[in-house]
Each structure stands twice: as C-alpha cells, then as structure tokens.
Amino acid sequence: MIAEQTLTEQYLRVRAHSETICRGLETEDYVVQPIADVSPPKWHLGHTTWFWETFLLTPNLPGYRIFHEDFSYVFNSYYETVGKRVLRTNRGNLSRPTVAGVYAYRAYVDEHMSRFLDTATFSDDLLALIDIGLNHEQQHQELLITDIKYILGHNPLLPAVDMPFVEYPALVIAPPVSIESGIYTIGFQHHGRENGAFCFDNELNAHKVYLNDTQLSGNLVTSGEYCAFIEAGGYQNFRHWLSDGWAWVNTNGVQAPLYWHKIEGKWWYYTFDGLKPVDPDAPVSHVCQYETDAYARWKGQRLPTEFEWEACTQSGGINWGTRWEWTNSAYLPYPGFVTAEGAVGEYNGKFMSGQLVLRGASVATPEGHSRPTYRNFFQPDKQWQFTGIRLANP
Structure with a gap:
C-alpha cells in the first residue's frame, strides 16, 4: 500500500x-x-x-x-x-x-x-x-x-471493452540469469505492518533450500516462438506431453493457447481491443502448465522450480511482471506453516493439494500487489489467467 x-x-x-x-x-x-x-x-x-x-x-x-x-x-x-x-x-x-x-x-x-x-x-x-x-x-x-x-x-461477436492496461506489451530483451549452487533463503522476510510489508501466510516461513547451478532465460517465450511449436505439430506429438497433459489435449481438442483462432492460414487472438493478428514479438499468454511443460520439452529445456525462480530474482533479478510464470513446483506448505484460526485460516492452506505454483505477476495484477515471494497457484489445466513461459536450462 x-x-x-x-x-x-x-x-x-x-x-x-x-x-x-x-x-x-x-x-x-x-x-x-x-x-x-x-x-x-x-x-x-x-x-x-x-x-x-x-x-x-x-x-x-x-x-x-x-x-x-x-x-x-x-x-x-x-x-x-x-x-x-x-x-x-x-x-x-x-x-x-x-x-x-x-x-x-x-x-x-x-x-x-x-x-x-x-x-x-x-x-x-x-x-x-x-x-x-x-x-x-x-x-x-x-x-x-x-x-x-x-x-x-467466448461471445461470438468478440466484443471490445476498455481495460486500464496493455495486454500484449513489447517484450523487453534481457540476458539470461544464473545462480551458483548453494544454499538460498526462500520465503517472505521482515513480515509485519511496522515494516510496511504485507505477505500472505503461504509465503511464510522463510527457510533454506539447496539449489544446483541454474540458468533462467532473461526473456519470456514469445507468441512467435510458441507458433513454431504449434506449426511443428506440438499438439499432435505425444512425446512432448506428460500423460495428464496429453489426455487433456485429446479430451478437449486443444490446438493452441486460449483465445487463438486460425483464420485463412494466419493466427489471430482475442484481446480486449477485439480480434487482432497474433503479435510474434509479444509474450505468449493464456497457456496452461501442461502446455508450458510440453513447449519446454520440445525445446530441450524445462520449467524452473519456484525456488530457482525466487533465487534468480535475488541474484540481480529477472525481468518479471508481464505474465504469471508457471513453475514445476507443487503448491505445498513451507516448513513451519501454521493455519490461522477461524475463517481467515481457510484463505490459502486448504488448497495445498493438486495445484502448481506460479510466480511473478501479470499485466492484470493491480499496482502494489506483487513481490518476488508471492505464490500464486492453479490446477495445471487452467488457461484463462495471463500465464506465460520462462525456460530453465536442464
């Protein structure tokens, strides 16, 4: 605030x-x-x-x-x-x-x-x-x-509506970010209003984790890069997909990110400004965790863990905040997590099963409502948030 x-x-x-x-x-x-x-x-x-x-x-x-x-x-x-x-x-x-x-x-x-x-x-x-x-x-x-x-x-008229942000900003080019193997502190520190600092209970408690040498891409995957995956038959090749993801693709007939439409051989997507040609230089959006994982496998890379992501923000930082970034980490309690008494205790802890962590923020995140320790979470098949992809090296 x-x-x-x-x-x-x-x-x-x-x-x-x-x-x-x-x-x-x-x-x-x-x-x-x-x-x-x-x-x-x-x-x-x-x-x-x-x-x-x-x-x-x-x-x-x-x-x-x-x-x-x-x-x-x-x-x-x-x-x-x-x-x-x-x-x-x-x-x-x-x-x-x-x-x-x-x-x-x-x-x-x-x-x-x-x-x-x-x-x-x-x-x-x-x-x-x-x-x-x-x-x-x-x-x-x-x-x-x-x-x-x-x-x-999902209205066939695909109407435009005014929104107070830019959905598909130009990608900011940044170099890869590396961390060396060692012990890192993960989780929110200096909690308390006297420090002007707020966090949700799922960001507590700060604790130590050991990480191997890791390098994260400085850039999010673009729509143009993701198009290459589509055109290479990424949604038709089971080898790129985890079993649950492949079942999701086939059950739902998925062929592209949410809101994408192929019209006369060209890709378009629905935006708050109406239907627009896909901008190949903008960060891809509205992909679920199954899709991000499949894309990473196709590239011979992987998704980062939430701990690697947070450690990279500590080491000089990655450029984040345009898309919520899927990780490979299950949404689980940190060591020493305690569920609060009463209704407030139902806020986060009861959902720590069957969901995966996203880090960062998105263009739709309100000002002042993001921080490097923030733990968003959804089931791996969800596409409707402004979610994107950052790759890690194996």
Missing part, C-alpha cells in the same frame, strides 16, 4: 479500482458464467463487499446493520466457518440481486467502512485483517479482468 495515504484513502482507492475495471461493461455482461472457473462480474463485486461486511464491520463496528440478510448466502465463496453458500457453479443463475443492487451494497459498505476507518482504534490483529481485505480485493480485481475476458472472448 502507499505509505502516504491514510487507511481510508487506501481502502477507497482499492475499492474504486474494482469499479473502474467494470466501467466498459453492459448490464448483461455482469451476470454471465460460461464455466465453473469464471464467476460473473456482479458476483466478484458483491463477494469483495461481503468480505468487508462480514469480517470487518459486523464484528467491529458497534450498531452496524447488515445490508441484506441473504447476501451472505449469495456472496460467501468457500468459507465453511461462515456458513452455507450458493454453489460456485450456480453463481451465474442468479438474476437477483440486480447489478444496481450490488452497487448499492458496495456504496452502503463503503460508507460504513470509511466511518469505521476514520474513527476506530486499531489493534495489530485488526490492521492485519484490513491488509488481508485490501489484498483480497486486489486478487479479485485480477480475477474480474480475466473472467470478463473469458466471458467476452
């Missing part, structure tokens, strides 16, 4: 950005849910508001009256501690509350949160919860963007 701002200003700035993301939407766009992984924009706006109401206002603001008694059932995501909820797959089936009703809910909660933040006395625990709330909303801002793209990118 920006140190010069008050808590109220920080809160209102983060909240405003969620609505800025949605400024180009029509009312009908807010309610669509094409697949289970994609939540309607209306739900994201309501869920982030519910988080503030449920975890901050209700237990801490004397006399606070909840906006609507049924909204917890509608907007709870996965917090078993809080109670029952609408199934994730059914979020797009709800015409009520209306979009206008969700914005009224946001205004109501923002008014009370502003009053609370202006007048409350804050314990360390309460400040930590506010930090989680701000970062939680920023996480949903990126999900808002990627979910909106999935909704519009």
